[in-house]
Amino acid sequence: MTLTYPDDGVGNGEQLCLALFKGTDPNLDKPPLLSRCLDPGGEAVTFDALPHGDYSVLVPGPGSKLAESRYQGQLVATAIPDEDQLDAFGIGIDLSLAPEYAGTTGRVQVNVFGCPAGTKAGTDEQSWAAECHALAGGVPLTLTGTGSIQDAAFQGVTGSKGPASGRVEFTDLPPGAYELNSDLPKNVASDPALFAESSIDGSLGSIDSQQALALRPTETVAVDVYLVLDPAKDDVNSVIGLTDATITGGVAAGSPTAGASDLTGS
Secondary structure: OEEEOOOOOOOOOOEEEEEEEEOOOOOOOOOOOEEEEEOOOOOEOOOOOOOOEEEEEEEOOOOOEOOOOOEOOEEEEEEEOOOOOOOOOOOEEEOOEOHHHOOOOEEEEEEEEEEOOOOOOOOOHHHHHHHOOEEOOOOEEEEEEEHHHOOOEEEEEOEOOHHHEOEEEEEEEOOEEEEEEEEEEOOEOOOOEEEEEEOOOEEEEEEOOOOOEEEOOOOEEEEEEEEEEOOOOOOHHHHOOEEOOEEOOOOOOOOOEEEEEEOOOO
């Protein structure tokens, strides 16, 4: 049996179980005939040595452990034909999201911070935060879907005033994988530090600039981006306001910017 997921499938720490019952109208209060569970990345299970006849598959079945009950329960009827030469019989099951999880319910929040030249803190976000107090406004960001949501693309610019300073929020997003791109200011290093946190899994720690963001239904992923000033580049002070070696504003009107850079994704 092969499953087709409406999202990224079974996540870390989860398992999805399928329960096999005899007949097309089984008593679901009784234990199943057989049960198989899928771990992260799994999409197919096998029930061996079954005689021909009618069966039903319940998914999610008993033993499933999901971060939230996002899949619509299904009881799928099937029948193994009585054929002497039949070695194997397979069916496909298209999972669907529960009504409360269907649609565009994801969210990605991006905070962009400016760091003094020479800042190096590795994979320790607390150290980055201790060094980088400025919020970088006016930085254009693009969130682009990949794979099944490759037609999805969203754009925003980090704010320069008030609560929106240095921040962009992308809302009403379909689940799937996304790449975060930006026209980085000309006077910053081309390899920003990125850290992500999931409303479902908690901190995801440091993420590689080539790593796509996986977004699940109703999930909020917060991404902190740390841009480090590069003193070796020309006109450092004219592109981004500089006070006490911190970024205080965005790209100045008419100032040149570097070409589009991947912050996440390939």
